[in-house]
Amino acid sequence: MMRRTLLPVTFVLLAWAFWASPHLSDVAAGVALFLFGMIALETGFKTFTGGTLESALRHSTDRLWKSIGFGIVTTTVMQSSTLVSLVTISFVSAEMISLAAGIGVIMGANLGTTTGAWLIAGFGLRVDIAAYAAPMLVFGVILLLNRDRILKGIGYLFLGVGFLFLGIHFMKEGFEAFQEGFDLAAYAVPGLAGVLLFTAIGMLMTVVMQSSHATLLVTIAALAAGQVTYDNALALAIGANLGSAITTAAGGMAANLGGRRLAVAHVLFNVLTAAIAILLIEQMAWAVERIAGMVGIAKDDYLLKLALFHTLFNLLGVAILAPFVRMLERELIRRVRFAPRPAEQPRYLYEDALKTPATAVTAVRREVGHLLDNAHGLIAHGLSLRRAVIDSERSLTEAVRNTRRIMPLDVDDAYEQKIKSLHSAIVAFIADVQQRRELSEHWVRRLYALQQASRDIVEAVKAMKHLHKNLARYGTAFDPMVRRHYDALRLQLARLLREIGQLRNQEPGAVTSLSLDSLKLSLETSHRSLMEKINQAIRDHHLSAHIATSLMNDEAYAYTIAENLIDAAHALLLSDEPADHLADERLALDRQEIERMASGAAERPHPGEHADEDPKAS
Structure with a gap:
């Protein structure tokens, strides 16, 4: 109210002053x-x-x-x-x-x-x-x-x-x-x-x-x-x-x-x-x-x-x-402190960040990181593992093996509260940045990559919704063969969440494309190994066709979750400097190279597969 009255009052006073002098x-x-x-x-x-x-x-x-x-x-x-x-x-x-x-x-x-x-x-x-x-x-x-x-x-x-x-x-x-x-x-x-x-x-x-x-x-x-x-x-x-x-x-x-x-x-x-x-x-x-x-x-x-x-x-x-x-x-x-915003509300998309391209891109990257944090907790819950366990040094193999029940989770409700609203805010903020500022090609590419990372996180959570339904049915099955295969899926995703978390805790600029390529190679190798074990179990009549089909579908969901999380981490963790981007692009492996390397390693057991403790992430 005061602002609306201040302008006309100022005009009247100035008009009178100009008339008087x-x-x-x-x-x-x-x-x-x-x-x-x-x-x-x-x-x-x-x-x-x-x-x-x-x-x-x-x-x-x-x-x-x-x-x-x-x-x-x-x-x-x-x-x-x-x-x-x-x-x-x-x-x-x-x-x-x-x-x-x-x-x-x-x-x-x-x-x-x-x-x-x-x-x-x-x-x-x-x-x-x-x-x-x-x-x-x-x-x-x-x-x-x-x-x-x-x-x-x-x-x-x-x-x-x-x-x-x-x-x-x-x-x-x-x-x-x-x-x-x-x-x-x-x-x-x-x-x-x-x-x-x-x-x-x-x-x-x-x-x-x-x-x-x-x-x-x-x-x-x-x-x-x-x-x-x-x-x-x-x-x-x-x-x-x-x-x-x-x-x-x-x-x-x-x-x-x-x-x-x-x-x-x-x-x-x-x-x-x-x-x-x-x-x-x-x-x-x-x-x-x-x-x-x-x-x-x-x-x-x-x-x-x-x-x-x-x-x-x-x-x-x-x-x-x-x-x-x-x-x-x-x-x-x-x-000088204030209570942090709830997890479902944006924490970094503030008006002041629009002043320069660098601060705008940094704000978007940090908000996508916030979105990944929410997805991390949701996916961990969907795997029936506590986030504190994944973020600790405890054995994930033991945590998965000792699971007695699958935690109930309304993925649709969690998605609406903690994922969709943040994703919408990120998309709207990026549009605001592009409308208000004239950006160089470098900053446009960074914003596009971060927007795609936000979309990747959303897709990972959607895939988790489908995976969780079958986990609730078969995750603690009495059949040890079925239980073993679902435990392998859970362990694969839990390890990935831990490894991405460890990469995110490194110093800025320390993460390279090679670090993320190693995750992609590990994913591809695990995917081929799990599929081969499922096929072998079918050939040996250890799994019924009905259960095997569900396992194959769920392995595809787990692969989608992992692939999207790695892609999102790639956009989040790499440097904003153009020279660093060029160097990373030259070092990065393409999909054909990763598949070729994975095919050669598919016959070897996954590191730590039969160990009591998890291997340290490199």
């Missing part, structure tokens, strides 16, 4: 053009990087100093701490980088955003940049009309810079015209009350405009025109820092637990930095004067002094917090 429209137009330029710049960088930002973020955050440096560099280049912060939150949410690394990037982004104040104070208001705006806009529009994605990205960058220049020009002209009829400096508030008041004003301006750069532009333009005092401008700069944390935190609340923890860390860092700056504002102003004298900034050059102050208190905040990042990470993990 025509010069205010120039200032407001400057802010609007500047914000539009920021949006165009963000769009250009998102289009132009094509995954470079994501790749750099993943490989440049293994040390705290690297994380801080990455935040400084990327924010300086992109002039958008909000974009860098939100991308970082999405990466922490997807667990692609650690929380400590994310905190480092956020601290670096706060330092990087201070370069905007230096550019505006040292260049933007001292040069007639409006003369450069028009060519930038013309070049930008020409490039934007191209179909090539890279040229379009460059076009957005040109447009962004052009609108930024134009916005700065309008702001400068607006405040100079404002000065002739109205003097805002007359409303300056001295002392601590003024610091707190103008800090709150700066924070509110940043929250409304969603950009600390825009707040700093307004502050510097007003200071240049004499519409705000130097002391109050310092407080406005502090408020801009606080406001940027609130805007990022609002975006972080749409993320999962990791993203929320980083959003909390951002707020804590900026609140700490602002508190230090407010408490020590006189000492910091003195330090600014001394440093300004040493680096050659003129005594009356308050614009550059404001930029120096902005850098100084952010640098002080980083210096104070950096030694305690690991401790902060531990406390956030311990204190």
